[in-house]
Ligand SMILES: [Zn+2]
């Protein structure tokens with residue numbers, strides 16, 4: 001390929017690629033879809049963001065999420081306590097759903113991104129780069145962190161009808177982590193393919 | 202005006218969906234991207250049939266999802282079963298009309314809009330219509346953008362079940378309606394993913 005080309009995913013129109021200046025967004029003339037955005041984040045600041053999210057994630061799991069009061073009785077809950085309880089109880093489906101969306105899914109996403117970015121800092125492809133990028137591509141549409149944060153808000157309001165609900169630090173850590181995930185979910189990962197060089201096989 | 206822009210299929214090129222690499226189309230049935238190894242295809246495979254099948258399945262599941270209760274709340278001996286709609290009404294009455302509007306939009310307006318939009322897109326693309334192509338392309342991107350917000354109610358039920366636990370006594374229980382609803386949302390998401398927006402532009406009147 002001589003000139004760097006770019007194809008609009010939404011309508012198949014072919015464009016010549018050019019460097020974007022700060023804040024610029026390239027749009028498709030035919031269908032108006034976004035072709036490319038200028039990147040505010042460098043690889044190292046993206047990595048810093050992922051590491052911050054990981055720290056917050058640990059805190060979200062260590063601190064109690066919420067304290068419930070019913071008939072003068074106060075109970076604090078942590079995430080894993082409730083998941084195990086649900087599994088032992090009768091709602092295994094919901095236990096799996098909660099464990100996947102609140103624990104394994106965000107953790108997997110942060111670890112994969114962190115791994116890829118760590119090597120990309122030096123313009124290298126991490127071992128398993130292709131596999132990690134494919135995994136990140138395929139889980140992308142199922143990232144629903146912003147929906148989850150809104151869901152948490154609705155759940156607390158609803159629970160408040162029946163019980164005294166006191167949100168604890170854990171739930172705020174979760175909200176912060178989910179927002180951080182939302183920020184780096186918007187990053188166009190395709191850039192990483194162009195930025196890193198293939199290692200000689 | 203925009204009909205003079207070259208399209209990949211005319212230039213013998215294919216764009217990789219995963220890594221964005223522009224590849225030469227060498228007419229192989231099972232071509233793979235040289236950079237990331239993903240399969241390359243000019244258009245998504247069997248797009249119409251798959252999208253229709255998933256959309257119809259989603260619609261069929263949407264009926265029990267609305268009729269069956271999604272959640273049971275037990276509080277001081279009081280058992281209360283809620284459907285999606287009665288949950289919205291409860292939220293409205295008990296003092297959060299703004300959240301009620303959000304839940305109503307996510308659980309009822311968005312799925313209905315998706316069914317309507319996807320049917321319009323499928324029928325018009327299948328007839329290779331040149332009508333309102335830009336608007337249809339935008340409609341597709343809107344569906345992709347808002348589709349997953351419908352998961353809201355599923356998260357609410359899961360979170361309530363997770364948060365409201367007193368020892369072994371569970372005070373909030375998920376009911377079958379929420380499973381049907383969750384499946385509806387997943388199927389509509391798969392339906393919009395199997396639709397190929399490039400089909401909108403493969404119309405009879407754009408090529409000349
Ligand atoms: Zn386009």
Ligand SMILES: [Zn+2]
Pocket residue numbers: 217218219220221222234235236237238239
């Ligand atoms: Zn590729």
